[in-house]
Structure formats: structure tokens, C-alpha cells
Amino acid sequence: MELVFATNNAHKLEEVQQMVGDKFILKSLNDIGCTDDIPETGVTFEENAKQKTDYLVSKYNVNCFGDDSGLEIKALDGEPGVYSARYSGSRDMEKNIDLVLEKLEGKADRSARFKTIISLFVNGEQHFFEGTVEGRIINERTGTEGFGYDPIFIPNGYEKTFAEMSLEEKNKISHRSQAVAKLVDFLNNYNQ
Template sequence: MKQLLIATKNANKLSEIKTLLGNDVQVESLLDYPNFAEIAETGTTFAENARLKAQSAIDFLQIPTLADDSGLSVDYLHGQPGVRSARYAGDHDDAANNAKLLAELGGVPLEKRTAHFSTTMVYLDPLKDQEIVVTGKLEGLISLVPQGHDGFGYDSLFYVPTLHKTLAELSLADKNKISHRGSALRQFVEEYNK
């Protein structure tokens, strides 16, 4: 795997993926292509959105591309925010999204705040006509108040009971060991190397 485009303009997500891939891969992202238009995430599933992102990048650049779509699903909210996680209260506005989530769960006790993070990654290689699709999941609870200062998105609200911490209280290395994205990426590397 010599060259790989990560179909994202999210610097935080890119940093996580680069850390997990290590130094053996030459990684670019859509941040390296400022003229690349925003991709409309019109899919109804994480897989559909990941495939849209990967195919859009392939159409433009014709290089092997890995795209993911991730989100938070809260059981009490019937799976919301789901595929709209980044746009729950405003377009990629983490503070507004977190505030809306806490408001929606106002008065709900911690034990009923079960949730999970999901990610689907789609890899497309136009040169080999290859496709790899993997998924990852992390179970947890939505805490009553934000805790921790690392991470992004809903990390300060996502409490991992086995660790007694939110994702925002973990180092990037510790987060990557258990995260939905880390799990999916390890599966991708295994599939790719078969």
C-alpha cells in the first residue's frame, strides 16, 4: 500500500487514521486538494455515505481511496443522531451537536443513555477494481455532563463503562485501541494484506 487517499477534510479524523496506519503508507486527504468540492452525504446508511465519498474521490483523482462514515446512535433517541451525527444541530458544529444531545436526553438517567459509535469504511482501488468494506462499533453511555478535553465530536459525552472514562479523557493511542474507527481500520489492513 504505497499511496492512499483518505476521503475526508476532517483534520481530527485524518489524524486518527494516520496514527492507526503508521508510517508505511503515503497518506493524502481531501485537505490536500482545496478545489475538491464538498461531497453531499445523501445516503441513509453509513455504508452508503462512505461509498459516496470514496467514489467521488476516485472520480476526481483516480487513486486508491479509503472513506468512512461514522456516527453516534443513542438507543433512547431511537438511533438518532445516526448518519446525521455531524449535522445534528448544525453543520459540523460539535458544541451545538453536544448541546442538542444533552437537551434531548434531559432528565434521562445514566443507565437509560445507552449508545454506540459505528463506522463503516469503504476502500476502492480503481487500478485493481478492488473494494473492501469493514465496520467497527463501540458501546457506551452518554454521560450527564461533558468530561475530558481531548478528542472531537461527541467524545466528551461518550462514556466507556469498562474504563470509567469518556473518550475525551483518553489519549489518542488509548482511544484508538478501543474505538469504532480503530476496529474498522485494523480490519481493513488485515483484509488489504490478504
């Protein structure tokens, strides 16, 4: 069975394909000729992930999955949340990090979590998979690996940021890897 992953990130596609094995063949948006900017106008990760699959089902009539992720900070009432990628009003992650650090100045509670939701649409059924990793926001950037808010996020039980971890280390505990593992487990046990 073929499944379309609502991404054009070849690395993400290859990584998930390796986890799924040969039971499913994954395709990217490019593979099905989709060059559209799929809307993400939801107010929750679930809504945004579902928007991606709903869009692909309505326009291409394919089995597919899409994801949405972000950082939720307790002292900021869950911000930046679904606006994580454009928190400062732009997609400039340096500005986004600066805004988070500025808003957290003087706040004692710096607890936060990364969250990923995957929406899967297969054979007329919708399924959701969630991954979260709890941690805290530090006062300044540390590390050069990863992307997004990784330089200011330390997961619980660790003394270094995601940006100080190798990709392999991060993938063992990350929110995205947890959600993908649940998706893969579901697909590997799926009766077509």
C-alpha cells in the same frame, strides 16, 4: 500501490500510513488536487463512505478509501447517526451535545455506540470495514481531550469519558481504530 484517503487530515493520513507500512503509499485529497466538497447525502454511514470512494473513482480513477462515523443513541432511535456532525442544524459541537443532553432528559436508557464504516475501492472491487464501541451517555460534559461527543460518552467497561482518556488509550478501543485495523489487515494481506 498508491491509495487515496478521502481526507485532508494530515494526522489521520500519517497514522494510517504507519499502520499500513510501505506496501501502500497513501495520498490525501490535496495530494491529487481534489479541493471539491465531496457530497455526504446518504442516510447510512455505508452510503456516505461509499459516496466518497465512488466520487474519487468517477472523477480521478484512483484506488481509494473513505470513512463516515457517528454516534447512535438507543433511546433516540439511533439519532444523531449520520447527522452527528450537524445534529443541531450546525457544525457547532457544543450545540450538538446540548441537543443530545436535552433529548435524553428523563430517559433511563442512555446506551449508545460510536460507529465507523470505511469504504475501500481497489482494483475495481469495493470492500467495507466496520468498527463500533458500545457505551452510554452521561448527564454532563467531563474531560477536555478528544472531539465531538467524547465529553459525554463513556465506553462499556470504563469509568471515564473518551474526553478524559489519552489519545493512546482511546485509540486502543475506539470505533475508528477498529475499522482502520480491519482495513490495514486486509491491505497487508492483499494480493495485488
